[in-house]
Amino acid sequence: MTTDATPTASDPTASAPAPRRRRRSGLLRDLVTLTKPGVTRMCALTAAGAAWMALRSADNPFGAETPADGWCSPGFAVAFAGVVGASLAVAGASALNMWLERAKDPLMARTRTRPLALPPGKRQLSPRTALGFALALCFAAIAVLWLFTNLLTAVLAAWAIVGYALVYTPLKYRTPLALVIGAVPGAVPPLLGWTAVTGDIDAGGLALFAILLVWQMPHFLAITLFRESDFARAGIRCVPVVRGSLVTRVQAVLWSIALVPVALGPTLIGLTGYLYAAVALVLSLGFLACACTGMRTFASKAEEQRWARRFFFASLLYLPALIAALVVDVLVT
DSSP: OOTTHHHHHHHHTTTSHHHHHHHHHHHHHHHHTTTOHHHHHHHHHHHHHHHHHHHHHTTTOOOOOOOGTTSSSHHHHHHHHHHHHHHHHHHHHHHHHHHHTTTTTGGGGTTTTTTSOGGGGGGGSSSSHHHHHHHHHHHHHHHHHHHTTTTHHHHHHHHHHIIIIIIIIIHHHTTHHHHHHHHHHHHHHHHHHHHHHHOOOOHHHHHHHHHHHHHHHHHHHHHHHHHHHHHHHHOOOOOHHHHHHHHHHHHHHHHHOOOOOOOHHHHHHSOOOOOHHHHHHHHHHHHHHHGGGGGGGOSSSHHHHHHHHHHHHHHHHHHHHHHHHHHHHHHOO
16 A cells, blocks of 8 residues: 555656656766867876976975875966866866767767767767857966966967867868878977976976877878778878878878877986986887887778778877876986
């Protein structure tokens, strides 16, 4: 027997909260997906590494701070704000990118399940909501950086957002040079971490910016190679589609060669010691060797794509390992 307060199986409102909860969780999941969490995490890591190094550098205006000084000390508070602001900027630019490409994403296997790529009847997220969310993230990033770090860092973040969303995104449908153009705003997160602390663009910040700039090139060349058919179907003028796979592999090798001295840049300018230099040299030469294995003659397109995928995963291992070496070197020297 049931009482008046007990819902029955025939009560149409009995299960109403569950669908609402599912819709809310689905909407939240879609909003998180818009930010490209993997990309945002990687960029947050580079910004945090740069901010940490800036705190320990001679350019640090807060003095030589260590964790023993307290995580809420002025220098650490500003560094934290810089990492938060940089992460918000990356998340906002990524969401804007998805909004701008919502008509093209259904054409590619890698993007057809994105929230805005789904057919209108299956979407839980409207394009208007997505745009509002993206703009809110972008404005929040600029506000955090302006209020809690400095104007220079806020301006750099705004420039990177505009460059990625409004310059790189449309250009990749017109020219393969868009990859180089897009790598510039893509390399800004470590510079944001650095300038948030120092308030200046100097050799240290530029060295870290250069590492991410050059690393992106072989990283994205690998993606375009094993996703070539996807990009061609969407009309993206990437290097394999326009120049062919051999040119793509040659470019990957050349950029990997350039990465060797660029990765050693922090040591060459006195920012890090020989521990980092040794690790960076081993990592960079190993990455270059992996790139060079792509210059052999492949028996089939599928074999070439398997190599490109392995090279892509090597790039994903390379960058966090390099950042870890930077941080450890600063801690022990």
